Amino acid sequence: MKSLSVLIADDEEDIRTLLQLWLKADGHRIVCVGNATEAAKVMGRVQFDLIITDILMPDGDGLQLIGDFKAGQPEVRIVAMSGGGRYMERDNCLKIARGFGAHAAVMKPFDRQQLMDAVAQALAPAEKT
Numbered sequence: 001m002k003s004l005s006v007l008i009a010d011d012e013e014d015i016r017t018l019l020q021l022w023l024k025a026d027g028h029r030i031v032c033v034g035n036a037t038e039a040a041k042v043m044g045r046v047q048f049d050l051i052i053t054d055i056l057m058p059d060g061d062g063l064q065l066i067g068d069f070k071a072g073q074p075e076v077r078i079v080a081m082s083g084g085g086r087y088m089e090r091d092n093c094l095k096i097a098r099g100f101g102a103h104a105a106v107m108k109p110f111d112r113q114q115l116m117d118a119v120a121q122a123l124a125p126a127e128k129t
Contacts, residue, residue, distance in 0.1 A: 004028045004049040009039045009065060010081070011057040015108075019052060022112050036060025040068055048076050050122065052115075055082040055097050066100045077122040079115075083108030 006028050008019050016032040023030055031046060033039045037060045039053070051069055055062040062080060069076050080097030082105075097105055103122035106114055 005047065006030050006050045006052065007039060007042060007046070007048045008032045008052050009034075009036060009057070009062065010052075010054040011035055011059075012054070015054070019115065022115060034059075036062065036065040036068075039065050043069060043072050048073060050077050050079065050119065052079045052081065052119075055080055063097060063100050066097060066102055070101045078102045078104075079118045079122045080105045081108055081110070081118075 004023075006023055008016050008023075008030060009032075010016050010019075011034050013034070016034070020030045020032055028050075031042055031048075033042060035057045036053075039051075040060070048069075051065070053062040053065050062082075066078055066080070069078065078101065080102035082097070104118040106118040110118075
């Protein structure tokens with residue numbers, strides 16, 4: 001796999017750190033942000049190949065972030081991740097994220113292989129119908 005420019009958006013620092021370690025080990029360039037508002041600021045300055053975003057974050061959610069990137073950087077590939085929340089089951093979060101345009105999804109907690117499988121799925125060419 002070629003080196004990718006990756007944005008990781010998650011309000012949990014431990015998740016951002018872990019994903020950064022896993023992806024840097026494969027030679028990717030990583031930018032980490034703690035919420036969708038920070039991600040929107042970065043979007044105007046950096047072109048990304050891949051976005052990995054949590055769906056439920058306190059300062060702007062991942063669904064809005066997906067929409068912003070689909071409009072501003074339409075070629076970007078998106079992996080949504082969620083552990084659910086107080087009012088929504090995690091698998092429902094991920095179904096909604098796919099409806100908003102995420103190319104792959106992974107449920108928290110996940111391991112490195114599950115993340116890498118989701119990344120590969122997101123980067124796979126779209127099937128022709």
